Amino acid sequence: MSASDFEAQLVHLPDYFSSHVLLTLGAVAIGCLISLPLAFLALRKPTLRTLLLGAASIVQTIPGLALLALMVPLLGRIGVVPALVALVLYSMLPVLRNTVTGVQGVDAAVLEAARGIGMTDGQILTRVQIPLAAPMIVAGVRTAAVWTVGMATLSTPVGATSLGNYIFSGLQTQNTAAVVIGCVAAATLAIGLDGLIRLAQLAAERRDGRLTLASLLLLATLVGLSSAPVLGRWLRRDDAPHAIVGAKTFTEQYILADLISNRLRDAGFDVELREGLGSTVAFDALVTGDIDVYVDYSGTLWTNQMKRAEHAGDSPSLLAEMRSWLESNHGISLLGTLGFENAYALAMRRERADALGIANLSDLAERSRNLAIGADYEFFARPEWGAVRDRYAMMFREQRTFDSTLMYRAVVDGHVDVISAFSSDGRVSAFDLVVLEDPLQAFPPYDAVVLLSQRAARRPALVAALLPLIGSIDDARMRGANELVDVGGRSISEAAHSLEQDVRR
């Protein structure tokens, strides 16, 4: 971690931070607009109260990442909208609960007096109950805001920019500077918002008009400052043509997205990056036009999107079929193959494979009863695994799931015997692993392909900027770039830059 690492990362701070603030405050504001009327309604209807608080509590028990991810298929889109909806749901419980508790907690003698002097139910609510419950209600908003700041970091995988971009990409590419900046910025925001709302709470407790005004002004300043970069981006959007580049959650994807972004920027595009997208989220985002371009792999599309189990085996015919399928079913253009393959494969420590006499998947299957297999989050759920397992009749003693970074560590240290690996991954050679051959061709080919949204394909300048990449990155070059980051500890932009040099050569 060096000063230049931090400098390189700090460039993103205004964008990530302001997006994070707007997402958080937007969610809390909408959450309050929904929760407060609901809470007052619930105060009059005990059944609704039980139902509402129960539902809000259940939402709270759903893990944050799952709730966010759930919104993508439910709403059929990625980006700010699903993130906002999930955060709104998440922020409702403390506001609901505190409002109900606060209003119910108003002194009975005061309520009787209000009724006895001739206030109507509405007047009792607005003139007595709400003002007296205000400190409690504001405390609920405070809790909601702090929770939401934390939860908003998880909106990166659904395609909403946030401080989570730092954390997700930093963890994936072992960039400590990015992780630190993301965490510190999120913590600072949480503490700042907490203090600000604490001020409002104090103002409500003391019923101090000037203090209320001061806290509102401070809040408005924060919103104003945070809106500036985002608004600026929207305003600039009119001048330069706009392009959104997507990336999935692993090193190679970050490097390629950076490479593509640089090329588009050089061609005069105003580029926005949506990193850390879930595998199918990225494809869906391209279909809906939430992103314009990203790199996927033919085998992944073949099995996950086209839902095909068997395959012709050779790349050209598979690609041709895929191209027309993408075009006619989703209006997506397949610009071409980059030149390398990033196949799913099974890999073992060379020493262990030699000792057991395993060279290919058939050998592995025979020994599988006594072996443990490890894989990343996706692998066991993917159709490829099912196909491979069935084709070779594998039956492992143990099956474990790891983060992809830790998975390599696990096989090197002998916690598992075999792992799912990516053939272009720099760590395969760095850790002296062997990729086992696939004689029955159970895995489809995984050529890296550049996919364009309908809108992007109609822009000659965009197509022209990316065409030179087609066929120019071979296995060795990609693996070299991945290795720079995963093993050499270099930054994504350095790796992208080195890859760009290779392309130009």
Place this chain on the structure above:
Amino acid sequence: MISLREVSKLYPAGVRAVDRLSLDVERGETVVLLGASGCGKTTTLKTINRLVEPSGGEVRVDGQDVALLDPVSLRRSIGYVFQGVGLFPHWSVADNVAAIPRLIGWDETRIRERVDGLLVRVGLPPDVFRDRRPDELSGGQAQRVGVARALAAEAKVLLMDEPFGSVDPVTRDALQQDLVSMRAQLGLTIVLVTHDVTEALLLADRVAVMDAGRVVQVGSPGELFAAPVSAVVERLLAMPLRQADRLSAIAHGGTTPPGRDAR
């Protein structure tokens, strides 16, 4: 002015809090409902401004059946002093007193004059107390604000539920005397609930002794002393007299230890 006819209040659990109670209160009269806790005196009081809806019987105020009146405007026309005082803690003293006038839409100049005038009348100099918050008042001061609030909209009927129950004896005495002078000046009709026999005897034109949801006897303090209808009433009245005798003995003789004379 106020008349209760065969008023009953049954609670769902089958408790008969008020049992076919009848009572008339003349204009300008002070009637005290006296009885032990749970005898139904507060429930009876609350039927007058419909804080409690009776299960049976009829309540009339100024000749009108209250069941046919809008409860909100009825309550605004009747002053009410609450057992727990119940000042609005988020409002200043002035705002508390101005509560009903604001509800019925007086203009602010008139409200301000009225608030200052009432604060003077209940013995709280407006310049000192107008902007105070309820939590900056003593128990007696809060009770005075409660009385001022009840009188603010020029109510002619005042309902008081144990109004002096939570203040010290000296303050209570002062408040009681103030109430006596105020009711004469303003021509108030008052129904007051208390379990304090001395207070009842000192304040009442007539006392209604209550037991188990019914009025046992109604009469002026003198009439009650002269002809108590039951042992309950007799015992109730004997207590303050006995206390007074003892006090008098201590004050003048100075030698009788407390309790000795009871033998």
